[in-house]
Amino acid sequence: MLSFIEKENHFHHREEVNFIPDSPWDLARLSQMPNIYPLFEDEASGIKAIFYDGVSYKGNKTRVFAYYGVPEAKGERPENPPLVPGILLVHGGAGSAFAQWVKLWNDRGYAAIAMDLEGQIPFSSYEELSGESRIDTNTVPTEFSSHPWSGPAKQGVFADYAEPPQDQWFYHAVAAVLSAHTILRSLPGVDPDRIGVTGISWGGIITSLMAGLDKRLRFAMPIYGCGYLYEPGTFYGAGFAAMPPDYAEKIRRLWDPSSYLQHSRIPMLWVNSNQDTHFPLSIFMKSYAHYEQNNADAHLHSRISIQHGLPHSYSAAWSCPESYAFADSITGAGPPLIRITQSEQCGESLQISFDSQIEVTEAVLYWCEEAADWRRTSWNRVQAVVVQEETNVEQGTATVALPYGNCAFYMELANNNGWRTSTALMKKN
Template sequence: MGGESPEKNRAVRPRTRLREKQAAWQGLVGLVLVAWALGLAAGAAEPPRRYTGPWNLEKLKQVPPATFGVTRGLVQEVYYQGEPLRGKPTRVFAYLSRPEKSSGHVPGMVLVHGGGGTAFAEWATLWAQRGYAAIAMDLAGCGPDRKRLPDGGPGQDEHSKFREFSEAETDQMWTYHAVAAVIRGHSLLAAQPGVDPQRTGITGISWGGYLTCIVAGLDDRLKVAVPVYGCGFLHENSAWLPQFARMSPAQRQRWVRLFDPSQYLPGVRIPILFINGTN
């Protein structure tokens, strides 16, 4: 009978299958390249607007009125303007430090203490010894002796952080005041002679890490952030779950929307290093 031999057909079929596989791979590579190009286009697009919460960042980026006090070693005491509390002005106490010797402008670090902490002169001194200017502020309404200032901001007790509040009372809450004090402290530090405002960063520990996570997503002047066991999603898994359990659903939603770092971390546009323990 006529026609091609079985041996020739067997030789043709593998070549056909090979061409089919090559075409399939070429199609897959094409899809990958298209996806890659679309990803580049999306990355080049304007990033989503930062969520700024209840704070007036334009106001907080202005250099606050400040009164400078005694200098000991590399550290100087300073009081600067805080947010109003119950209709009255407040002041924030802080330590400013500078390196003993420096050539040119030096970088700056904002140092945010944790729960039960205060402005630590030793912390500011440590960074000055490393060649940085630094500011370490008190976020409990206290002065250098840890006593309440007559015009200090809210205390940092549990009630001040988690008490029930209305939308109109947002600016009376501890987190609101603390974040404002940190950003204003950055404004003051960056304005000091010999400080390079283009090279500033922030670090905080525990509740200071919590605040660092919020401020890193708000203050676009910062170049780096280092939260030390910083946190977010407090309402989902934290030591504070009992506090959230006592809130009404509306109150919990308000607290999370305004004061949880999970709302602000998507706005971070700088390198951020999370330092946490593993045990």
């Protein structure tokens, strides 16, 4: 296998990086190539395992474990193949770097890197890295272990708040993603102008923050995760409530995505369940609104996909076709998801106007009585009537009668490929 050291002359070591005011990360340094330590490669998939340098922890050097893969580009001229787009894969709790996740994206034509964020390796012991280590792209590992260069592990909900910011887990996690981006965009065959990020749960939190922090990104897709974590009535809000007030305010300012989303100018896909136990719609929709209000083009290129009963798991998140379709639409490999152009309440009815290059086959209104706890809401489902214009089949409307009384609701539209787009959560006028 050709190591990183042998290929180093292909790398771009430094880029111009736009700074975010008051960011605790040294973005200029994290845009420079970290040292890379190759481990092994899976010959069947071409996926490689590496360590790369992380930021220092309590004065000690750290390394981050990662898997990455670059698919073979396909084009009309084999002697000059096109560059492939890329994706950063950010895991959540009870997770690590997943080779299976990398392969899912490689199989779709994307270079991908999945990094561990908790000072772990996806093996039961460090000794497994030596000798005949194998990359399993068919099974998600459930055993993780530390290694000699481990940084901090996640402690509850920012439970390490009293540590200096540079020794807190979240600082290290975001830095690891920033460096992974630097690595991915420097690989031969990867288009540095078509790299996005997606993350699940805690990874969705980091993805939401990265959307406003890393100006090199082309798009971002948080799944479940969002900002406004400090608000009461949520799993994360309880963690903030347990902190002394001065620390809670400091952590909010440093790590909550609501401190960064206003800087995002990239397309975003927001995916969540309408009953998620960790990220209720109250803070999810508030995060989207904060992003949208500060991005004049959000209504053109960004989408929401609120999915009824979507489980909170890696397998469920990986199975959402909307993420792959959205990435393809931004990188020029496929048509866009349905775009909702207008939402209008007319008396006791709701009418949604939309654009879609693929036939819209279903529209459903989900409504509920206004909930005190969005995590336990009981949703009602009403079929809407879809009409697409005969002269312009890419445009149409969906209309449905609203229930009597006060209620909250959103409409979900699905196209012939099963890709779902939602309106924002609304209340009856």
